[in-house]
Amino acid sequence: MIDRARLKKSAKDTLQHRKASAYLVGAVYVGFAGLSDTLIYALTGYDVLISRLQNALSVSPELGLEDALAMAEPIGPVALAFIAAFVLYRIAARFCLKGFCLGLARGVNPGLSGFLDGLSLFFKSILLFFLKLVLVLLGLIFFIAPGVYLWYGFRQAEYVLLDNPRLSAIACLRQSHRLMRGRRRELFRLDLSFLGWRFVGLLVYYQFSMWLLSVWLAPYSGITYAGFYLELCAVSGP
Numbered sequence: 001m002i003d004r005a006r007l008k009k010s011a012k013d014t015l016q017h018r019k020a021s022a023y024l025v026g027a028v029y030v031g032f033a034g035l036s037d038t039l040i041y042a043l044t045g046y047d048v049l050i051s052r053l054q055n056a057l058s059v060s061p062e063l064g065l066e067d068a069l070a071m072a073e074p075i076g077p078v079a080l081a082f083i084a085a086f087v088l089y090r091i092a093a094r095f096c097l098k099g100f101c102l103g104l105a106r107g108v109n110p111g112l113s114g115f116l117d118g119l120s121l122f123f124k125s126i127l128l129f130f131l132k133l134v135l136v137l138l139g140l141i142f143f144i145a146p147g148v149y150l151w152y153g154f155r156q157a158e159y160v161l162l163d164n165p166r167l168s169a170i171a172c173l174r175q176s177h178r179l180m181r182g183r184r185r186e187l188f189r190l191d192l193s194f195l196g197w198r199f200v201g202l203l204v205y206y207q208f209s210m211w212l213l214s215v216w217l218a219p220y221s222g223i224t225y226a227g228f229y230l231e232l233c234a235v236s237g238p
Helices: 004-017 019-044 046-059 065-070 077-105 111-142 144-153 157-163 169-179 184-193 195-203 208-236
Strands: none
Touching (some): 004 184, 019 077, 019 111, 019 208, 077 208, 111 144, 111 157, 144 184, 157 169, 169 208, 184 208
8 A cells, every 4th residue: 555644745855855946836837827717717708707697696686597698708719719728738737747746756856947848748748638538528427436437547647648758648548547456545545635735725715825825735746646656656567
């Protein structure tokens, strides 16, 4: 069984020794993620819609779904293109963060340039994300359990791609599934150990303290999960 406490302690020790580069990358990742979220909300008219709904509900609490949908502004093709670009950016940035944290977990200090190295696999990482998403959604359509089973089985696919850039997206998913055989419960428990931090992040969402927390939490959790992957590789063998 993989020792979660040891993984998290190792991640904290790594952060302590590499705090400058880790927090710099964390700040870049969190800052641009927040900026992209703000722009997406603006382009979709989300904030305007919420304001209209609040005003309408204060006048008529019995507002129906059709009335609420009628308040939404149509999204033009240019706005849709920008939204798609920001979504792709978020996917690529998360992949780059995983690559950066994987380097830190291995005792390397990749720096900001190491974070950007993940962009060399931009198209493969995007393909891998959507392929994984489609397969998980298909599992959820049939029943919740198969979707959750597939989701946990595919969780290591990005790390596999980072270590094996020539592998296809399908091959990465298969390799991830092999690594996760009999390990899903351990990863689920690791997820639960971060649940408290995620909850705190939601409580202070859109506040400055939330950004400070995320700048620390992004590399900390990232190094921990990368360490989990390295442990899987060590115990699973070639």
